[in-house]
Amino acid sequence: MSRQRVLATLAAxxxxxxxxxxxxxxxPKKFKATRAFVVDKETGALRLPTPAEVDAVVxxxxxxxxxxxxxxxxxxxxxxxxxxxxxxxxxxVLLARPSEDGTWETRCVFTVEEGADFLGLVEDVQ
Amino acid sequence: xxxxxxxxxxxxxxxxxxxxxxxxxxxxxxxFVIVNINAPGIGFNDPTPAAPVGGNTGTTLGEQRLIAFTxxxxxxxxxxxxxxxxxxxxxxTSLAAGVLGSAGPIQVFRDFPNAPLTxxxxxxxxxxxxxxxxxxxxxxxxxxxxxxNFNFYLGLDGNxxxxxxxxxxxxHEFAHGLGFSQTASLATGALLGGFPDHYNTKLLDTALGxxxxxxTDAQRVESATRFGRVVFDGIxxxxxxxxxxxxxxxTVEVNSPAAIAGGYxxxxxxxxxxxxxxxxxxxxxxxxxxxxxAGPSTTDGCSALxxxxxxxxxxxxxxxxxxxxxxxxxxxxxxxxxxxIIYNNVANAGAAPPGMADDGVNGAFVxxxxxxxxxxxxxxxxxxxxxxxxxxxxVDLSLRAGADALNRARVYAPFPVVGGxxxxxxxxxxxxxxxxxxxxxxxxxxxxxxPFDLTWELLHDVGWTFPDADGDTFxxxxxxxxxxxxxxxxxxxxxxxxxxxxGLGAGCTMTDTLLAAKAAAxxxxxxxxxxxxxxxxxxTAGLITAQQRAAIQVTAAKWQ
Numbered sequence: 001m002s003r004q005r006v007l008a009t010l011a012a013x014x015x016x017x018x019x020x021x022x023x024x025x026x027x028p029k030k031f032k033a034t035r036a037f038v039v040d041k042e043t044g045a046l047r048l049p050t051p052a053e054v055d056a057v058v059x060x061x062x063x064x065x066x067x068x069x070x071x072x073x074x075x076x077x078x079x080x081x082x083x084x085x086x087x088x089x090x091x092x093v094l095l096a097r098p099s100e101d102g103t104w105e106t107r108c109v110f111t112v113e114e115g116a117d118f119l120g121l122v123e124d125v126q
Numbered sequence: 127x128x129x130x131x132x133x134x135x136x137x138x139x140x141x142x143x144x145x146x147x148x149x150x151x152x153x154x155x156x157x158f159v160i161v162n163i164n165a166p167g168i169g170f171n172d173p174t175p176a177a178p179v180g181g182n183t184g185t186t187l188g189e190q191r192l193i194a195f196t197x198x199x200x201x202x203x204x205x206x207x208x209x210x211x212x213x214x215x216x217x218x219t220s221l222a223a224g225v226l227g228s229a230g231p232i233q234v235f236r237d238f239p240n241a242p243l244t245x246x247x248x249x250x251x252x253x254x255x256x257x258x259x260x261x262x263x264x265x266x267x268x269x270x271x272x273x274x275n276f277n278f279y280l281g282l283d284g285n286x287x288x289x290x291x292x293x294x295x296x297x298h299e300f301a302h303g304l305g306f307s308q309t310a311s312l313a314t315g316a317l318l319g320g321f322p323d324h325y326n327t328k329l330l331d332t333a334l335g336x337x338x339x340x341x342t343d344a345q346r347v348e349s350a351t352r353f354g355r356v357v358f359d360g361i362x363x364x365x366x367x368x369x370x371x372x373x374x375x376x377t378v379e380v381n382s383p384a385a386i387a388g389g390y391x392x393x394x395x396x397x398x399x400x401x402x403x404x405x406x407x408x409x410x411x412x413x414x415x416x417x418x419x420a421g422p423s424t425t426d427g428c429s430a431l432x433x434x435x436x437x438x439x440x441x442x443x444x445x446x447x448x449x450x451x452x453x454x455x456x457x458x459x460x461x462x463x464x465x466x467i468i469y470n471n472v473a474n475a476g477a478a479p480p481g482m483a484d485d486g487v488n489g490a491f492v493x494x495x496x497x498x499x500x501x502x503x504x505x506x507x508x509x510x511x512x513x514x515x516x517x518x519x520x521v522d523l524s525l526r527a528g529a530d531a532l533n534r535a536r537v538y539a540p541f542p543v544v545g546g547x548x549x550x551x552x553x554x555x556x557x558x559x560x561x562x563x564x565x566x567x568x569x570x571x572x573x574x575x576x577p578f579d580l581t582w583e584l585l586h587d588v589g590w591t592f593p594d595a596d597g598d599t600f601x602x603x604x605x606x607x608x609x610x611x612x613x614x615x616x617x618x619x620x621x622x623x624x625x626x627x628x629g630l631g632a633g634c635t636m637t638d639t640l641l642a643a644k645a646a647a648x649x650x651x652x653x654x655x656x657x658x659x660x661x662x663x664x665x666t667a668g669l670i671t672a673q674q675r676a677a678i679q680v681t682a683a684k685w686q
Contacts, residue, residue: 035473038223049223056222064228069318081238081261091230092302103483106566110550119224
């Protein structure tokens, strides 16, 4: 990868991190798990995700899903074209959860809410 | 995939012949560049030995991942045309639990040179293709991250068994990066930066009769949950729908009592008879079974039903949970149910009705069409069962499964919106299953266009074109000769017959046909005889005059 592309990558990561932080003063939503979708590495059994694992899922979905437009920057080229860096977001995120019969159910989502719903994460209001 | 090219010899009777006017030659198959950003020893560079599988000849885990990526990219490359390489910044890395991977555009552009629509965002790879230049030469185009924690099938042959097929997943996610997604906020309805995009300009809310850019923000939020009433109305997709989607759109309708009568949102099953085979009109009866080790409640249907007499010939209502969908449907079938409804349990209370996979064992014993319902809808039914609830589970034969009455493909607009994946996918009621439904269904192939799929058609509608080396408007991968002779008149061995060189309707010209006959003939006599046969057919079909036939035959006779 060229140095310029490395810099562009780092810039995109920086924008994503800024987006993750959310608007100044806004506390990020906390979620808790209601269904088991983690395969335990020790036992091979399904279990509920730990709070840290839930936070990791939410962080991933937040960084990859739709971003608030106000956190994104646009630039105008010499030809008049306007570009907007999507900050690492606006991706389709493919999730998987185990079905009752041992198969895996997949779902491609674009927002934190869609992903949380699919994985059985509910807002932790406590 | 077997070659679909046809012999030019077999095309002589086509009445579609026309004077061949080649279009401008296209740029050719898009070059995909996989930019491996994994560190040594990780992801694509994982040195763990791996046995070749399903045509994937890599000998390490990392090699096999990269080969699968390259294979998926090559499938798109063969069907998309661009002079600008498409750079996919890719890695396999440890992602959060439950997250298999993601892909999306890194940038969007509007108002670039040659933009088909002004004031409209385009994903960067598409914008580059349309502009004919790299609008952002310092950045990559698509960002792709996939999980090292998930056991994908890495073969290239689609024989994935119970595993998730990585190539199919990549085809799906790359399509999002290439332009199969929209950018308006589903939470607020706001357009990105106040501008529509190439995708949502073709989203039509059929309840309002308006396209998404014409809606207010509030209307867009509402539209995103208007199940069955949001369609993609691009002409390519609409034209291809009859070749892809089967007639008979499944429906679940409560007939009585009036308080809950109407159509319901539902999910479908990958086992049992198709909905409508047969259509069922019957009363809904709650299934009862023992609370035992197979399932702790009397509503879960995990054991043999204890009210078989009441269930027989009726629609069994079973609660989700504990055991698999196919187990429940099998138990209801054995009790004589005419159809089965499985509704979401408390753990899935807010979710949309699920698509129901087979477990590979019990599905074969399911004899009743099976659907899933939202929990709220099912509880409304349960509350009125004592007075009798009558319903239809069948098909509307006037509609194709996944399209509206005008053959416009439905996009996924579930209620509630958090049921998942709204708007940037096709509807889950589509039959056959489509690559760009929100779930990766196990019966998908690696074909991305009609008659197998509608993904390529949508990308074409938003601005992508197909590789067409000879400019005859036939995509190279279905052109009977992708390098047609396109001279205005038929010229054989340097001798101009003066006869117009017509197209024969499948990407071949008359000259192609004659040159193929020359190549196939074992001697001069055989060639002359073949030309006589071909030109006689052309004359009979009215494609040439007797004088033109003679000119071609005389010229062919001189070619020794």
